[in-house]
Every structure is written in structure tokens, then in C-alpha cells.
Amino acid sequence: MKYMLLVCGDDTADASGMAPVEPWVEGLGDRGVRLHGHRLALPADAVTVRVRGGEVLRSDGPFAETKEYVAGFDILECESLEEAIEAAARHPVAAIGAMEVRPFWEDEDAEGQIRLLDTRLTEAARERDIERIAACYAPDAAVYADGREHVGADALRKWLDEMFSGVTGPVTREVLEFRVHVDESIAFGHALVRFRATRTDGASLNDLMRITTGYRNAGLRWVIAHQHISQERS
Incomplete structure (x- = not known):
């Protein structure tokens, strides 16, 4: 409490x-x-x-x-x-x-809201829906992935477009581990996520990623403010 x-x-x-x-x-x-x-x-x-x-x-x-x-x-x-x-x-x-x-007034399940946000990411990735994914991030979010820094909504959409252009069909986002720590207006998540898809050349994509995420309470909802994605050995 x-x-x-x-x-x-x-x-x-x-x-x-x-x-x-x-x-x-x-x-x-x-x-x-x-x-x-x-x-x-x-x-x-x-x-x-x-x-x-x-x-x-x-x-x-x-x-x-x-x-x-x-x-x-x-x-x-x-x-x-x-x-x-x-x-x-x-x-x-x-x-x-x-x-x-x-x-404190205990009427909000902040961790539950963040886990629901992660579920939305999984659903949007399956449909390769860039706008639904971008809606989970703050406009000034910083994402570190593929050895590059992507800051802001435009950079995030460009990076997502690059990723999805290399695969066909749905993208499976399987969350193997997900731990969340909430502290009032900020929260941190640590996840192990497996991505599966079919590349445009017909080869299979099967990447295991370690994702560390910083969340920010934007008033009526939680958004991703910072994220670091690194590849694990499959």
C-alpha cells in the first residue's frame, strides 16, 4: 500500500x-x-x-x-x-x-493497464498495423534497436515500415517473460519476446529479443517513452 x-x-x-x-x-x-x-x-x-x-x-x-x-x-x-x-x-x-x-486512492490497476498495452502491441504486430503500434508510444519516444536510435513518432514509423517490408503475412509476437515495476507516473518492464514471420525471400524469421521498456503515465493512459531492444541467441 x-x-x-x-x-x-x-x-x-x-x-x-x-x-x-x-x-x-x-x-x-x-x-x-x-x-x-x-x-x-x-x-x-x-x-x-x-x-x-x-x-x-x-x-x-x-x-x-x-x-x-x-x-x-x-x-x-x-x-x-x-x-x-x-x-x-x-x-x-x-x-x-x-x-x-x-x-493513496486505490482504484486503478496500473500494472494491468501496462500488460493490456503489451497485448495491444502483440495484436497490432500480427496485423502489421504501424499506426496501432505507434499509438502505444509517446510522441517523443526513444527506441534503440538494430544498433540505431529512433526518436520521435516519424522515426518510429519509418523503422516499423522497414521491418515489416522485409516480411510477408502475419507477425507472431510471443511474450515468454514479462516483468513490470510501477512507481506512480513511471514504470519499467523487462520482457523476453520471440518474433516469428516469413521473410520476403521465403526464409523463416525466428528472433528472440530482450526488451527493456520505460513507460510514462500520460494522464488517462500509459505510453512507452523509452525502449531498448537487443537480440538474444535463439
């Missing part, structure tokens, strides 16, 4: 005796509990935005005048709320400020 840890500072508190944060960050990071996080600028650097009657209203500073403010955040992955609370209690700022521990 993932938790957002909001680190709330207090501008009236004396932080001179506060312990350094680095040991807390390193300790939880080594255990895989703290996934990532960052400090935030002071409330004086904030801009509050409201829209009223179609007009954008902008005001400098935080939306509420209070001595407590969000000074940073951390993303934790814990077995339970109690474990997340224990981690928050060990944060140095807890001694002078407050730590808000809030569970």
Missing part, C-alpha cells in the same frame, strides 16, 4: 536542534519503504490559482494563512498504516512540526 507523507513545518518552531533528515531518507530508501520525495519551496514562493466565472484569479502565497505549511513530501510503500505511521514518527520534522499520512 502506498502512502503520501506530507511534511508540515511550523515557522514559529525552533529547528536549530533538529536532527538531519538524510539518515531517515537513506534508511527507508535502503529498505524500499521510501520510494521518492522532495522538499518544497517556502509558502512565500507559492501561487494560489482559482477560477471564478471563467476568470483565472491568481494570488501570491498559500491558499490559507497558517503557521504550519507543507515543507515537502515523501511517497512510502508499507504493509500497513501502522508501519507508515511508525516511519512518519521517526522523521526529524515530526519533533517540531507535523506529519500527515494519507493512503
